[in-house]
Amino acid sequence: MTAPTGIPGARFLDPATLARIDNLELLARTVVDGFINGLHHSPYLGLSVDFAEHRAYMPGDDIRRIDWRLFARSDRFYVKEFEADTNANVSILMDISPSMSFRGEGRAVSKLDYARYLAACLAWFSRQQRDRVGIVTFDADVVDRVPPSAKHLNIVLHTIDRITSGKQGTLRTPLSRVAESFRRPSILALISDLYEDPAEVVSAVNLLRAKGNDLIVFQIMDPSELTFPFDRPANFEDLESGERIPLVPDQLREQYHELMSAHLKQLKQRFTDNQIDYALFDTSQPLDYALFHFLSNRERMSRVR
């Protein structure tokens, strides 16, 4: 039921275990339970207990926000500003193209299932943070959309629950539509297997970044995609296009590894260059472990920034 973590004393949930939990809310709660609230900061300044900075008073500012103690010291009017760590919009962008429905041999969950669990966890976790939660599913276009709202957690979970594999997809078109629909900068979590040219992927997600959104990219991969463990000649069928190619895997494995590694490396490099948080999730990994590590890293990195 648990998987080794490498973290002393920690026990994480195996995806196979998660697969047996029908209730997404329960699943999410199970996974997220134990995470510390406030791992992420709101990008907005507002009323909060966390002081941000002083600013010179401008006519029209609320005089209640004047720091009188500083006035006493400096004989100048300054207004106190605080970081708002609430009220953030969190939207989950979920790729449901056919390639996400892949489940490697001997695996309990498909990539899409894993993505659904991850989305549910993120939604639950965000709601715990008192953020507004929404979801967008897409393949070649936007399929389903739940706007971010503090009251939409159930709708979001319900939407995630009834996700099925869509048709052949791409990133640019649906993401550009999503970018147009968000009027307020949000925290966007993109869940996809990113089977496109890295440059094209980054170009598509940059449409979201351009609006000031905080973007987190989760790439979901099956271990079979990373290791290419096939050993018998077979017809390989592309889940996206349906194209079939007769292949002898033994002869291709090495080159496949090279191409896949290069692809992942390029994605990581380009996301880093564009200051986009990126995490590769392997469906064999316990979800809470992956999530914990990612969020921990993100928190650590945000402090550095």
Place this chain on the structure above:
Amino acid sequence: MGLLAPFFIAAGLIALAVPIVVHLIHRERSETVAFPSLMFLRKIPYRSVRRQKIRHWLLFVLRCLALLLLAAAFARPFLSSASQAAAAFSGGRELVVLLDRSYSMGYGDHWRRALAAARTAVDGVKTGDRATVILFAGDARAANRTTGERAALRAAVDTAQPGSGVTRYAPALKLARQFLEESPLPRREALIISDFQRAGWAAEEVSRLPSGTEVTTVSVADPAPANVSVAGVSFQRDIQAGRERVVVSARLTNHGAVALKRLPVKLELGGRDLQTVTSDIAANGAAGVTFTAFNLPDGVSRGTVRAGPDNLLADNAFHFVLSPERTLSVLLLEPVGGSADLSLYVRRALAVGDRPPFRVESRRVNQLTQADLAGRSVVVSLDAGVPAGDAGRALTEFVTGGGGLLVAMGERSGPAAFGPEAAALLPGRSGGIIERATTSGGRLTGIDVSHPVFEPFSAPRSGDFSSARFFRYRRVTLDTVNAKGAMLARFDDGAPALLERRVGRGTVLLWTSTLDNFWSDLPLQPVYLPFIHQLAKRGGGYTEAKAWFSVGQVADLTDPRTAASGNAGASERENLVAQTPSGGRVVVPPGTSRAIALNEQGFYEVRRPGEGAGTARVVAANLDLSETDFTPLDPQEFAAAVRPQARGLAGRGGEPEPVTAAEREQRQALWWYLLVGAFALLTAETILSNRLSKVTAPAS
């Protein structure tokens, strides 16, 4: 080559193809593996690698070859001809190299290329082979005896030169056929090196080469030849102030796609440049040039018209021979007591014209002496009969020695007018007078227009004898006993009008009416003057001297008046020596036909031994201009036309050639070799595959 059982080769190929095709394209029935994306797999350049890769090429080739040979062996291949069979199983080749040496091969580098091809061919003669080099133009001759020695063949090729003849393929092919048919060697091959001019092709003359002969052609033809030639020369002769003046005109042709401007054309006479004019000739056109008149020197003059230069120099010169016209001396014999008007018309007619000029004198028949006949060409007896006695004998001797006698009958030409010598001269005996004045007169019919006398009148509208009316003429009984006379014309009642008889070297003509206007109105007709000229020329043995011959023609030396332009008569009892243009000597012995074949372009000098150059006869020989037409024949068509027909129809008359059992067996013996080859390959395959197995087993 054919197959007795072609099914096996088809089946064998299919059997061979099946495993290869299966190996290369067959896909195993494997499960389909769903994979998220093939974007990486698609980039890898090979698919199904193991299936498409052939690991041991040598083994693969060995197995395929073995299968092929087996299939071919079972298909029972056979060779369609004996020569192919012989070539496949034994050596020995009879090669005939036909090298075109017509003068068109002197164009540009044709000859150099032709020699190179011939040398390559003879250098390829191996031990056991034999070869013959045949040089051909208008005729063909073998340049060497059939031999296998390359040095001798090389020498035959190296000493060959282009000649002056025109291309004719038939003699060469006939000679080649002869060599090939006589050859005991099993393989026969004919190599034809030529510029393949269509003009030399006469399909009805060409015979196919013997069965089994491989025919190869080497064409040295220029795709766009350009050539100027002097196609002919004509003369306008005129006598002014006692001297003969000649205007020479030449016709030039341009067989080229480029027009020529201001082409220099030179007239040479007696070895000296006389005049040079220029001419423009259109592309693929012709033009004429006329030189100014010049006085013709005494004696024989050699003339040449030259144009050019260009790629083919031989046809740029046109040679001719000119000599002053020979005057025909005519003696008119008039009857004793006859009117002077009797010879008026004949005298006036002979006074007109200068081709040839006539010198006319007259005598009474009773005054005729032997001295009067000296130097005469022809004697015309105008109603004077033939004298008896010494005059008669002198006249007979004159005719026998080559002189001419024309006897015109009349009022006084009864049987009594002819002495006893006349019987030896005349073609018939004189009879009574036939009176046709009561009717509208007799007409001349039954004219032998093929005879030289009437030849000028043979063409339409070139002379009408039918308008002449004959009111009287003598009945003449033909001397049919000895069949000595020939009737050249007769009247409409069948009576002879003109008879001819050869006496010795002379000619006797008998005209049964008068040549004045008493018995007929012939002198008033337009044909009278040319008719009289023709009678005088025929009697005088005059023939217009030929200014030139063509190479390939034969010049008759027995008759100086037809063969040469000189005046010197050749003794029939002595050799004649002809010097060819290239400096060679040809002896023409007496007793044979005094003729010489003209094989070279230029001037031939014919003389008796010891005779000076000034008295030699000169014959001009020019190239046959049909050779200047470079229109080519497709060498492939040529080869197909001379190649032997397929076996079964190759025999003469299209009858199948008999095939012996041994020959049949030899033709089908290929399967045995194929089978042996297949087993050898399979053995090699077994050894190789065993070795490979040992090498790969430990590795695996």
